[in-house]
Amino acid sequence: MDLNTIGRLLVLGALGLLVLGGLFLLLGRFGLDRLPGDLVFRRGGMTVYFPIGLMILLSIVGTILLNLFFRR
The missing domain is CATH 1.20.5 (Single alpha-helices involved in coiled-coils or other helix-helix interfaces)
Structure with a gap:
């Protein structure tokens, strides 16, 4: 696996965590926590x-x- 592939996987993983974190913030704001x-x-x-x-x-x-x- 070259460094480009690893970099892309890390960026995609970070974006996935960002979306998941935003989802949890929205759920908490609507009282679904x-x-x-x-x-x-x-x-x-x-x-x-x-x-x-x-x-x-x-x-x-x-x-x-x-x-x-x-x-x-």
């Missing part, structure tokens, strides 16, 4: 957050979008 099914454990000064409901929602939306784009 705490959905039913999300687990939050608080003990003392520590909080552990498992966004299971959000991950299920993103999985469903992602599956639908990928099926629309890559349908034969």
Whole structure:
């Protein structure tokens, strides 16, 4: 693999993370950061957050979008 290919992969990966980060910011702005099914454990000064409901929602939306784009 040459340096051009590695550079392109890094740029594409960074753009993908940028889009994903923007998506999470928008979801938080619309109040979708705490959905039913999300687990939050608080003990003392520590909080552990498992966004299971959000991950299920993103999985469903992602599956639908990928099926629309890559349908034969």
